[in-house]
Amino acid sequence: xxxxxxxxxxxxxxxxxxxxxxxxxxxxxxxxxxxxxxxxxxxxxxxxxxxxxxxxxxxxxxxxxxxxxxxxxxxxxxxxxxxxxxxxxxxxxxxxxxxxxxxxxxxxxxxxxxxxxxxxxxxxxxxxxxxxxxxxxxxxxxxxxxxxxxxxxxxxxxxxxxxxxxxxxxxxxxxxxxxxxxxxxxxxxxxxxxxxxxxxxxxxxxxxxxxxxxxxxxxxxxxxxxxxxxxxxxxxxxxxxxxxxxxxxxxxxxxxxxxxxxxxxxxxxxxxxxxxxxxxxxxxxxxxxxxxxxxxxxxxxxxxxxxxxxxxxxxxxxxxxxxxxxxxxxxxx
Numbered sequence: 001x002x003x004x005x006x007x008x009x010x011x012x013x014x015x016x017x018x019x020x021x022x023x024x025x026x027x028x029x030x031x032x033x034x035x036x037x038x039x040x041x042x043x044x045x046x047x048x049x050x051x052x053x054x055x056x057x058x059x060x061x062x063x064x065x066x067x068x069x070x071x072x073x074x075x076x077x078x079x080x081x082x083x084x085x086x087x088x089x090x091x092x093x094x095x096x097x098x099x100x101x102x103x104x105x106x107x108x109x110x111x112x113x114x115x116x117x118x119x120x121x122x123x124x125x126x127x128x129x130x131x132x133x134x135x136x137x138x139x140x141x142x143x144x145x146x147x148x149x150x151x152x153x154x155x156x157x158x159x160x161x162x163x164x165x166x167x168x169x170x171x172x173x174x175x176x177x178x179x180x181x182x183x184x185x186x187x188x189x190x191x192x193x194x195x196x197x198x199x200x201x202x203x204x205x206x207x208x209x210x211x212x213x214x215x216x217x218x219x220x221x222x223x224x225x226x227x228x229x230x231x232x233x234x235x236x237x238x239x240x241x242x243x244x245x246x247x248x249x250x251x252x253x254x255x256x257x258x259x260x261x262x263x264x265x266x267x268x269x270x271x272x273x274x275x276x277x278x279x280x281x282x283x284x285x286x287x288x289x290x291x292x293x294x295x296x297x298x299x300x301x302x303x304x305x306x307x308x309x310x311x312x313x314x315x316x317x318x319x320x321x322x323x324x325x326x327x328x329x330x331x332x333x
Contacts, residue, residue, distance in 0.1 A: 008238050010035035015082045017041045017067060017115065018089030022191040023130065023229055025050035027086060030230050032059060039063060039080045041073075041089065050190030067111035070118060077122035084237050085127040087115050090159075094134075095195060097156035098287045108159035109166070116170045116178060126240045127178040128233055129167045131250065133222060133292045135160035135182060143222075143293040146182070146250045154287045164250065171248030178247060179240045181233055184254030184294055187314065188226030189321025197261055198315070201268045201279075202322045210277050215285040217262030222254035222294045225314030228307040229253060232299065239303045246302075254294035255307055267311070271319050 014031055018024050019040035028051055031038050039061035040051075051057065061080060065072040067089050076082065090108045091097060097104040112129065119127050136144045137151035152161035170176040187198040194200045197213075204211040224232075232253040240246045259267070265279045299305040309317070 008034075008241070009234075011037060012083055013037045013039070013081045014084045014086070015039045015041065015076065015080065016086045016088060018087070018130070020044070020049035020051050021088060021092065022050075022186055022188065022193075022226060023233075024086075024088050025056075025190045026188065026226050027088070027230050027233060028056055028060060029054075030234065032056070037061070037080075039076065039082065041065065041067070041076065043067075043089075048192050067115060068106065070114045073115060073118035074121060077118055077124060082122065083125055084241075085115070085119055085124055086130070086233055086237070087112065087127060088130045089115075090130065090163075091156075093193060093195065094154070094156045094288060097159065098154070101155040104155055104159050105162075109162045112163040113166050116167065116176060119178075120170060120174050120176050125177050126237050127167075127176065128237050128240070129163065129178060129180050130233075131164050131180045131182045132160050133182055133184055133252070133254070133294050134289070135164050136292070137161065138289045142291060143256065143295040144182075144252065145295045146252060146298055154289070157289065168248050176247065177240055177244060179236055180250035181236055182250055182252050182294070183229050183232070184222030184224045184292075186224055186226050186229050188318050189325070190226075197264060198268065198318060199322065201265050202272070202319055203326075205269060205272050205274050205277055206322065206326050208277070211265055211279045213261055213265060213279050213281045215261055215281075215288070216283040217260060217265075217279070217281045218290070219261050219285070219288065220258050220291040220293065221261070222257060222292060223259070223264075223311065223314075224254050224307065225309040225317070228309055228314075231308070232305050235303045235305045251299045251303065252294040252296045253299055253305065253307075254296050255311055256294060256296055257311060258293050259311070268315060268319065271312075271315055
């Protein structure tokens with residue numbers, strides 16, 4: 001933790017939406033350690049969430065409600081004097097988006113414009129909007145760079161494309177200090193959405209069961225360990241505070257690798273020393289992009305950001321977390 005980082009965040013009123021998700025559960029403690037005055041917007045205090053289970057809701061300001069409540073957002077900005085927002089609140093699962101496109105658009109698109117409008121009225125200096133490589137949509141021009149057109153076609157991808165365009169609109173039209181973080185697939189301890197590949201592989205393997213890959217195993221994705229994502233968000237907010245010219249810009253954050261889902265599954269199995277449990281390839285996935293990779297050159301050159309954990313290190317840390325988690329659960333039964 002750099003001295004500059006501590007100085008910037010000490011006493012700073014910060015709002016985190018979507019705080020009980022994977023990224024929020026790591027970002028909130030990081031902000032607290034830096035001395036920030038953290039407020040979280042919580043719709044559902046899920047008891048399984050790392051943020052809830054580790055008692056962080058007792059250490060920060062908690063506002064209970066939904067992003068769809070614009071009066072609540074305006075009151076939160078006014079009462080807590082928010083200076084920086086990390087807008088992580090969203091429906092984040094591709095499969096759920098396919099089943100419930102209306103709910104996904106409500107959360108990801110309307111929730112974003114209501115948040116940004118409240119921030120505009122409150123004159124909040126920095127807003128960091130959580131986006132995704134999915135915002136770029138399907139393309140043969142890989143890896144994605146930040147100037148790639150946003151052309152999401154499937155429900156989740158489209159919701160992220162729209163949210164990014166709305167964020168840019170608020171920066172360009174109203175001068176709102178908003179920047180966009182487009183990360184690869186995040187992984188790390190505390191992700192209890194076991195429909196995702198990495199926690200799903202780990203859970204199945206700990207149970208002695210073969211993991212079932214929904215796709216044909218050849219889908220390619222970029223990934224990023226959650227602690228590196230936290231550092232990316234902090235550095236983007238600090239960069240935006242130092243240079244207002246970053247408003248309206250997007251930054252890619254990823255490991256810039258090209259693992260297939262099958263390759264990644266075998267890597268986790270090797271780390272867990274269970275290569276005797278070959279995965280089952282179901283090939284039933286639909287409404288998903290086959291290949292997505294990111295170019296993070298801009299984040300390195302403009303922000304000085306660099307991932308501190310490679311894929312292998314991040315996976316080992318993640319496997320260790322889940323091993324301890326499930327061992328603790330077994331002793332509590």
